Each structure stands twice: as structure tokens, then as C-alpha cells.
Amino acid sequence: MAKAARSKLNEAPRKMTAVDYGDLANSVGFLLRRAQLATFAELIETLAPLKLRPAQFSVLVLIGANPDVAQSDLSAALGIQRPNFVAMLDELEARGLTRRCVSASDRRSNQLALTAEGRRVLKRALELHSAYENSIARRMGTNGREEIARVLSKLADLNPVA
Amino acid sequence: MAKAARSKLNEAPRKMTAVDYGDLANSVGFLLRRAQLATFAELIETLAPLKLRPAQFSVLVLIGANPDVAQSDLSAALGIQRPNFVAMLDELEARGLTRRCVSASDRRSNQLALTAEGRRVLKRALELHSAYENSIARRMGTNGREEIARVLSKLADLNPVA
Numbered sequence: 001m002a003k004a005a006r007s008k009l010n011e012a013p014r015k016m017t018a019v020d021y022g023d024l025a026n027s028v029g030f031l032l033r034r035a036q037l038a039t040f041a042e043l044i045e046t047l048a049p050l051k052l053r054p055a056q057f058s059v060l061v062l063i064g065a066n067p068d069v070a071q072s073d074l075s076a077a078l079g080i081q082r083p084n085f086v087a088m089l090d091e092l093e094a095r096g097l098t099r100r101c102v103s104a105s106d107r108r109s110n111q112l113a114l115t116a117e118g119r120r121v122l123k124r125a126l127e128l129h130s131a132y133e134n135s136i137a138r139r140m141g142t143n144g145r146e147e148i149a150r151v152l153s154k155l156a157d158l159n160p161v162a
Numbered sequence: 163m164a165k166a167a168r169s170k171l172n173e174a175p176r177k178m179t180a181v182d183y184g185d186l187a188n189s190v191g192f193l194l195r196r197a198q199l200a201t202f203a204e205l206i207e208t209l210a211p212l213k214l215r216p217a218q219f220s221v222l223v224l225i226g227a228n229p230d231v232a233q234s235d236l237s238a239a240l241g242i243q244r245p246n247f248v249a250m251l252d253e254l255e256a257r258g259l260t261r262r263c264v265s266a267s268d269r270r271s272n273q274l275a276l277t278a279e280g281r282r283v284l285k286r287a288l289e290l291h292s293a294y295e296n297s298i299a300r301r302m303g304t305n306g307r308e309e310i311a312r313v314l315s316k317l318a319d320l321n322p323v324a
Contacts (some may be wrong), residue, residue, distance in 0.1 A: 017231075017232060017235050019224060019228055019231060019235050019236060019238075019239035020224075020227045020228050021223075021224065021227070021239070022223050022224060022226060022227025022228075023223050023227070023288055023291070024220060024223050024224070026311050027291070027295055028201075028295060028298050028299065028302070028307060028310060028311055028314070029201050029202070029205055029294065029295065029298060030220065031310075031311055031314035031315055031318050032194065032197055032198045032201055032202075032314060033198055033202060033216075034241075034314075034317075034318035035194055035198075035314040035315075035317035035318040036194045036195055036197075036198040037241065038317055038318060039190075039191050039194055039317055040191070040194075040195060043191055054195075058186060058192065061183075061184050061185050061186050062181060062182075062183065062184060062186070064184060065182045065183070065184025065185070066181055066182050066184075069179075069181060070179060073179050073181055074181060076181075077181035077183070079196075079199065126185055129185070129189070132191065133189055133190060133191065136190050136191060136317065137190065139316050139317055140190070140313045140316055140317065141313065141316070145190060147309060147310075147313075148190060148193075148309075148310060148313050148314075149188050149190055149193055151302045151303065151309070151310050152190070152193035152194060152196075152197040152310075153193055154301050154302055154303070155196075155197035155200055155201055155298065155301055155302065156193050156196035156197040
């Protein structure tokens with residue numbers, strides 16, 4: 001055992017060899033996924049001080065931009081399945097950030113709104129998010145941001161189109 | 163119960179209201195995620211006839227482009243955790259698509275290669291993948307593809323740089 005351990009210590013560090021990405025090097029699908037994984041990990045870190053996950057942040061932003069929005073419209077717009085969305089709202093409501101009320105015009109539908117605390121947390125989150133977006137924009141180069149936003153919008157298939 | 167069922171049938175279809183994406187509408191991070199989710203779902207469908215998941219496809223492409231690549235270099239290049247990568251290789255090997263052999267120069271490291279069947283499946287997968295990439299390129303507009311690939315590469319943080 002002592003010999004094995006010593007042999008391990010004496011091992012030269014393994015040299016990393018450059019890998020050819022082949023047909024993936026210019027694959028938009030592959031680059032999208034890699035870019036998304038890299039930037040999403042950063043967003044998780046960015047929002048961690050507020051104990052918000054990216055999906056929770058998106059929900060707060062959209063409720064903020066659409067006061068009294070119908071619950072079903074919001075889950076459709078964000079592509080979140082109904083049971084997951086209900087669980088998310090339960091958590092946000094337990095933390096005092098959002099509230100649901102039954103629509104007067106359509107009793108089948110809940111309307112969503114931010115509480116005062118929800119607005120306060122959203123304001124802070126938007127500041128952190130803005131710094132995160134600026135950091136991404138810097139890496140993309142000065143002219144990249146608007147062009148990429150335009151092109152990504154075509155792929156993103158946002159629903160419904162506002 | 164009969165009354166409740168009839169009442170359900172008579173309900174007008176719920177009208178979908180356009181939702182304002184607010185600060186997310188121009189967020190590169192949000193658009194990247196949405197674009198990635200949309201295109202990834204398409205890639206899963208594209209490769210389904212070959213019973214390949216996107217990650218398995220990436221592994222075949224990279225082994226094809228790097229004959230006898232070290233297992234550890236490949237998992238690092240694709241950002242796949244070691245235990246997950248071992249399970250993937252077990253499955254690809256059981257299907258007769260890839261093989262591992264111990265490197266003559268470094269016995270700590272497995273070298274990976276495609277079998278003849280692996281090359282055949284990869285060739286077919288690359289044809290399907292090429293059609294998928296062309297479909298994405300069409301939606302992005304004629305001039306979008308190279309520009310977006312360039313910008314995404316800066317965000318994607320590919321490792322190691324070939």
C-alpha cells in the first residue's frame with residue numbers, strides 16, 4: 001500500500017491533449033448548448049445571494065411586467081409545466097414575494113401579483129441581472145449583443161408573441 | 163356529475179393573452195436558454211430514429227474526429243462528469259459502436275475508438291444532423307449562421323481550445 005501511494009505521488013501530471021471538435025465545431029446547436037450551459041451556471045451564481053433560482057427570477061420579472069396576469073398565461077409564456085408552476089408559486093408565496101387571487105371575470109383562473117417585498121427583491125435581482133448581462137455582452141464583443149438577441153429570438157420560439 | 167361534465171363542455175376555450183417579457187425580452191441569457199431548449203428538443207427528435215441521444219452523438223463525433231483519444235480528454239472536452247461518461251461508454255460499447263483499449267504509453271488511460279458499426283451509425287447521424295443544422299440556419303436568416311457561431315464560441319468556453 002505504501003508503495004502504491006508513493007507511486008501515485010510520483011506520477012507525472014496527466015497532460016491534456018487538445019481535442020478536435022470535428023463537425024461540432026461549427027454546429028450552432030452544439031455551440032448554443034455550450035454557451036447556454038456556461039452562462040446559465042453564471043446566472044445561478046449571480047442570483048444565489050437572493051436565494052432565487054433563474055426560473056423563479058423569470059417568474060418575478062414577468063409578474064412585475066404583467067400585473068394581475070393569468071397564471072395559465074404566465075406558465076405558457078415561460079414554458080413551465082402546470083404542476084411545476086404551482087409548486088414554484090407555492091414557494092414564492094410562502095416567502096411572501098407573490099400572491100394569487102381568483103379573477104373576478106374568470107373564476108377558473110388565478111391572477112398573479114407581486115407583494116411589496118416581491119417588488120423589493122425583484123428590483124435587487126434586476127440590478128444583479130443587469131451586471132450579468134453586461135458581462136456577457138462584453139465577452140460577445142461590442143457589436144454582438146443586438147445581433148445575437150435578434151437571431152436568438154428567431155430560434156427561441158417565444159410563446160405567445162407579445 | 164353529468165351537469166358538471168356538460169358545464170365543462172360548454173366552457174368557452176380560454177383566451178390566451180399576450181405576455182410582456184419585460185426585462186427578459188432582450189436578455190441574451192434568457193434568449194440563449196429559450197433558443198437552446200427549442201433547438202435541443204428538435205435535435206432529440208432528429209436523432210431518435212438512430213436511438214442516439216444528443217450527448218451520445220457528440221461522443222461519437224469526437225471519437226470519430228480524434229481516433230484513439232484519451233477517455234479523460236474526451237470527457238473534459240465535452241464537460242461530462244467521469245461517472246456519467248463511463249456509463250455512456252458502457253452503453254455505446256454494449257451496442258457495438260465504440261471500444262476502449264488501454265494506452266500502451268500510459269496505462270492509466272483508456273483510448274477510445276469507433277467500431278465499423280460505430281462509423282456507419284455516425285455517418286448516418288451526421289447526415290441527419292446536417293439537415294437539422296440547415297433548418298436552424300434557415301430560421302436564423304442567411305447571414306446569421308457564421309456570425310452567431312463566432313459569438314457563441316466566445317461564450318461557450320470550450321475546453322481545451324483545439
